[in-house]
Amino acid sequence: MNRRRDFIKKTALGALIPTTGLPLYKTGQGKIRQTDYSELDRILEEPVLDLSALKEPVILESVELLRFEDNFLCRVRTKDGAEGLSVGNNFQMVHLYPIFTNRIQPFFIGKDVRNWEQLLEEVYVYQSNYKLQNLAFWVPLATLEFAVLDLLGKLSQKSIGNLLGDVYHSEVAVYQANNYRGKSALESVERIRQNVEETQARALKFKVGGRMSKNADYPPGRTEELIPLVRKTFGDDMVIYADSNGSYTPDEAIRIGRLMEAYRYDFYEEPVPFDWYEETLQVAEALNVPIAGGEQEASMHTFRWLIQHDALQIVQPDIYYFGGMVRSMKVAKMAAAKGKECTPHISGGGLGYLYMMHFVSAVPNAGPYHEFKGFNNELPLECPTSPLTSEGGVVKVPTGPGSGVIIDPDFINKHKEVV
Structure with missing residues (x-):
């Protein structure tokens, strides 16, 4: 079922009282916002891990x-x-x-x-x-x-x-991530189709633009042909995400985003370069397709700004790039407080997919589908509590102690x- 942006854009605030002591922020559209971070700051002060069962030091x-x-x-x-x-x-x-x-x-x-x-x-x-x-x-x-x-x-x-909190999700539905930049729209969609068949995923994500390319497409014309073609190929029931990897300036990002809206896309990832924060907000305010981002973000303080100011509707901390699950959980909790989803980015290789599933299992505001780039079959391991395979686009989260897997000694x- 397609998800749609469900928040109401805030109108400009009325006259502000300077003595409140709260910082003011002026958006690209001339709105004035009074910024009150107190709710998010309380979340950042709260502990994440539940280690109450451990009474003795773990040195x-x-x-x-x-x-x-x-x-x-x-x-x-x-x-x-x-x-x-x-x-x-x-x-x-x-x-x-x-x-x-x-x-x-x-x-x-x-x-x-x-x-x-x-x-x-x-x-x-x-x-x-x-x-x-x-x-x-x-x-x-x-x-x-x-x-x-x-x-x-x-x-x-x-x-x-369970260390991160209550387990809300014993299974994780995956979206099939693809990167076929450099291929024509027709060749790209055929490869995407093959990938989706392998995992039986009910959601997918593909790349648009040229990656931090200052509006250049790769090859030229691919994106505008591919956006309608993916919807036509997979039908109305498929959940479709698109990732530009910061390919566009704001005006071009908005133009491409409106094409996604016309074909009922479910999120638009990194429409402008990841550290263009005000421009990300500008795009978010102009479009109805939810804006996702955070894969490249390293700063908790910046996530706080992006969440508070509605620049992102879906937060995507990468649990490797952002320094682990504890820091990422703080981002997820800030997002939850503002009615936003957390759909973590997953780095390829290693056991990234396993760590992602453990993290997602404890995120109450987790998105409906999560990134999947394939299982690492090169690592010899056993998992007594999960087959670690995708059945109908769903993977069972291991329930054993710790990571729940045993790597071949x-x-x-x-x-x-x-x-």
């Missing part, structure tokens, strides 16, 4: 980054021999592993990870790590967090989703510690 005796070829694992161990394991975002870690070993690993050895949320604040300042903010810092830190959550889940006999032993 990390070792933090290891392990590598076999271009696959990275993180293994944490306590003095009592408990262990947590994660799989990194290998596309990024192959470049970023020195930040893990030099700027993150030393800080956490000897720490009680029941205090994880406070430690996130402290490591951000440690050795001026805040100067590295963005993927360079947050991807290695997320790799560690997933291993710590695996450890804490095993110790408390809870799934990662022989495969782990092939990895050598990165020092």
Whole structure:
């Protein structure tokens, strides 16, 4: 069932009283808004993890980054021999592993990870790590967090989703993500059709524009032909999303967005470059198709602005790029307070799809469909509580302790510690 933007755009405020102490914001359309962040700020102060079952300290005796070829694992161990394991975002870690070993690993050895949320604040300042903010810092830190959550889940006999809060979704419906830029509209739609058949997904997302291309299409004319063609090919019942990866200036983004509206698209992702915040708001105010974004965002403060000012209707933190599930859950909760959905972006490779499912399971305002780029069949693992396959476009979330999967010990032993 197609979702439509269900919020009413706010009208300009009347006369504002300067003595309120609240910041004022003037939009691109000349509206004046009085900004009250108190509700979102309360959410940011609330703890995310439920670690009440852990009465004794959980001290990390070792933090290891392990590598076999271009696959990275993180293994944490306590003095009592408990262990947590994660799989990194290998596309990024192959470049970023020195930040893990030099700027993150030393800080956490000897720490009680029941205090994880406070430690996130402290490591951000440690050795001026805040100067590295963005993927360079947050991807290695997320790799560690997933291993710590695996450890804490095993110790408390809870799934990662249960550590993050109540589990609202035992299954996750997926949308099939595709990227066939460079192909003609006809070739693109045929490849999309084949992908959808493989997963039986009831929703899909494809790329428009040329990716941060200043309005250039790739190839020329592809987008305007493809938008109606995808709807015609898949029919009215298919949920369809489109992602421009910041391809457009505001005027062109609005023009393309109106074409999506004509063909009843369900969200429009990153219509302008990701850090064009006022321009994102300008596009959102001009269109009725919901605007999605946040994949590239590294700042909690900026998500706060985007949510408060209605620049996004759907927030998409990437749980690797944004530094883990704890930070991403704060974004989801801010979005929920303003009646918005959270549909996290998923990085390809590793066990990104598994971590996404655990995260989504605990998000009450999760969107109806979530990004899927394929299962990683190269990792030898077992999952006693889920087949980890897409049946009718739906994947069952594992319920075992921690991540709920067991990686083949022989495969782990092939990895050598990165020092």
